[in-house]
Amino acid sequence: MEFLELSQVISIAMVMLFLFLSGRILFSCWITPTLVYQKLRRNGFGGPTPSFPLGNITEMTEKNGGSSLKSSNITHHDIHSSVFPYFARWQKLHGKVFIYWVGTEPFLYIAEPEFLKKMSAEVVAKSWGKPTVFKNDRDPMFGNGLIMSEGDNWVRHRHVITPAFHPTNLKVMATLMVESTTRMLNKWTTLIKSGRPEIDAEREITTTAGIIIAKTSFGMSYNSGQEVFKKLRALQVTLFNSNRFVGVPFNKVLCPKQNLEAKMLGKEIDRLLLTIITDRKKSIEEQRRPSQDLLGLLLQGSRAVDDNPGKSLNTQELVDECKTFFFGGHETTALAITWTLLLLATHPEWQNQLRDEIREVVKDKDHDLDADMVAGLKKMGWVMNEVLRLYPSAPNVQRQARGDIVVNGLTIPNGTNIWIDVVSMHHDPALWGEDANEFKPERFKDDLYGGCKHKMGYLPFGFGGRMCIGRNLTFLEYKIVLTLILSRFSFTLSPTYSHSPSLLLSLRPRYGMPLIFQPL
Numbered sequence: 001m002e003f004l005e006l007s008q009v010i011s012i013a014m015v016m017l018f019l020f021l022s023g024r025i026l027f028s029c030w031i032t033p034t035l036v037y038q039k040l041r042r043n044g045f046g047g048p049t050p051s052f053p054l055g056n057i058t059e060m061t062e063k064n065g066g067s068s069l070k071s072s073n074i075t076h077h078d079i080h081s082s083v084f085p086y087f088a089r090w091q092k093l094h095g096k097v098f099i100y101w102v103g104t105e106p107f108l109y110i111a112e113p114e115f116l117k118k119m120s121a122e123v124v125a126k127s128w129g130k131p132t133v134f135k136n137d138r139d140p141m142f143g144n145g146l147i148m149s150e151g152d153n154w155v156r157h158r159h160v161i162t163p164a165f166h167p168t169n170l171k172v173m174a175t176l177m178v179e180s181t182t183r184m185l186n187k188w189t190t191l192i193k194s195g196r197p198e199i200d201a202e203r204e205i206t207t208t209a210g211i212i213i214a215k216t217s218f219g220m221s222y223n224s225g226q227e228v229f230k231k232l233r234a235l236q237v238t239l240f241n242s243n244r245f246v247g248v249p250f251n252k253v254l255c256p257k258q259n260l261e262a263k264m265l266g267k268e269i270d271r272l273l274l275t276i277i278t279d280r281k282k283s284i285e286e287q288r289r290p291s292q293d294l295l296g297l298l299l300q301g302s303r304a305v306d307d308n309p310g311k312s313l314n315t316q317e318l319v320d321e322c323k324t325f326f327f328g329g330h331e332t333t334a335l336a337i338t339w340t341l342l343l344l345a346t347h348p349e350w351q352n353q354l355r356d357e358i359r360e361v362v363k364d365k366d367h368d369l370d371a372d373m374v375a376g377l378k379k380m381g382w383v384m385n386e387v388l389r390l391y392p393s394a395p396n397v398q399r400q401a402r403g404d405i406v407v408n409g410l411t412i413p414n415g416t417n418i419w420i421d422v423v424s425m426h427h428d429p430a431l432w433g434e435d436a437n438e439f440k441p442e443r444f445k446d447d448l449y450g451g452c453k454h455k456m457g458y459l460p461f462g463f464g465g466r467m468c469i470g471r472n473l474t475f476l477e478y479k480i481v482l483t484l485i486l487s488r489f490s491f492t493l494s495p496t497y498s499h500s501p502s503l504l505l506s507l508r509p510r511y512g513m514p515l516i517f518q519p520l
């Protein structure tokens with residue numbers, strides 16, 4: 001038997017490795033997507049024709065001619081075609097359920113509540129996945145926190161976290177919310193007195209919501225909270241303000257600068273949060289008296305299952321959850337309040353109605369506002385529901401199939417990503433009537449679903465077992481901040497406001513929200 005020379009063995013191994021890697025790349029980037037594409041077509045799903053390797057990204061990133069309205073022209077709120085112009089276009093051609101492609105990733109688009117109902121009836125919360133392509137891409141922001149976790153891991157996280165958001169635990173946060181908001185409003189009074197009544201409400205409220213979440217959730221000072229927020233905002237801009245060809249094979253190589261920047265920022269945020277968690281753990285051990293903020297409750301929750309090995313959250317998981325609360329916990333609520341101010345500025349009759357209600361329910365106890373008191377603000381609740389309908393802070397909900405799902409005899413293959421267009425459903429006249437794009441809070445008067453013809457047509461906080469865990473915290477903060485603003489000021493829209501709702505993960509006013517405030 002002849003022995004091959006060492007160099008020949010290495011060469012053969014290299015060739016085999018090359019063939020193996022090329023095969024894998026070809027398989028995952030070309031063959032698998034093509035097979036899925038053909039399967040979806042055979043199963044009756046239409047949609048725009050994708051190209052390789054970009055899918056439909058080119059059409060999705062086409063500029064839309066900068067459709068912004070001047071403040072005097074905001075009479076109705078038909079925002080779908082400016083927020084998602086490509087979906088609005090494709091809907092006209094392919095209906096409310098179709099397939100589109102982000103790179104080599106197939107996405108099932110859904111803006112049809114009945115289809116969504118049937119599909120979600122087939123899958124329990126635990127068996128839903130979250131798009132792997134986004135999980136990898138957004139890892140520096142959410143890690144494996146609740147938003148991105150799946151299966152038994154998700155069950156464990158949700159089990160530990162749920163008690164922290166119980167209304168009884170949130171009650172103690174009301175005082176901190178009142179304090180932080182009052183500080184912001186005192187600053188507004190000073191600005192107005194000095195002849196500067198125009199204030200960018202978005203920036204102000206986002207900062208205050210940040211302070212609130214930093215204090216109520218982590219007992220953090222303004223300065224350390226600011227450091228985390230600055231980095232989170234920079235990370236958000238890096239991840240969502242440019243086309244990084246997410247979903248396209250080797251996109252990380254195509255955009256190395258942004259990806260490296262995102263990774264570094266993620267690591268810096270992790271380091272900051274890790275210090276907080278370690279300090280807190282130490283202080284709990286020393287004092288044996290846990291704080292009642294979210295982190296304290298999370299650590300307690302985690303310790304409660306410590307006896308059950310493998311059930312508690314480890315330190316990295318705690319860091320990921322804190323990141324999730326930090327980001328998810330302030331921006332969405334701040335945007336809900338910001339859009340509310342826009343709608344109230346353009347509907348002074350509703351400002352007055354809410355003020356009357358505040359006078360009736362809160363009387364002159366606005367410095368002692370608590371959860372029970374604000375729960376009595378019913379009309380404010382309708383206004384919040386209506387604002388989240390017209391301007392949902394979270395404009396879409398995502399899932400990924402972790403097994404074949406059959407709906408109406410059509411098979412959605414394992415691995416298909418699912419994109420639910422909340423903006424479209426919330427503005428659909430077929431679900432809400434011809435006044436779908438008008439601000440009418442009274443539609444929620446005697447109906448939790450605002451008269452929507454289908455219960456799955458109104459999803460500001462998502463659906464099923466994965467519904468937003470922080471909504472009680474939002475209700476409390478929204479009502480406290482709005483009550484305090486309305487008790488001290490009336491406001492109108494500044495002529496400099498330009499109406500251009502845009503996406504940066506959440507739905508935000510592209511040019512801020514300048515309002516003119518007058519003390520009452």
Ligand code: HEM
Nearest residue numbers: 146147328329332333336393394461462463466468470474
């Ligand atoms: C106006 C305010 C808010 C809106 C519109 C909102 C919206 C949403 C939506 C649409 C989802 C996805 C649900 C699904 O996949 O079905 C979600 C999930 C989540 N939200 Fe919120 N949210 C808000 C406030 C908050 C707050 C204040 C926190 C925490 C402090 C929070 C933490 C989370 C978490 C951890 C999840 C993941 C839940 C899971 O997958 O089990 N959210 N939220």
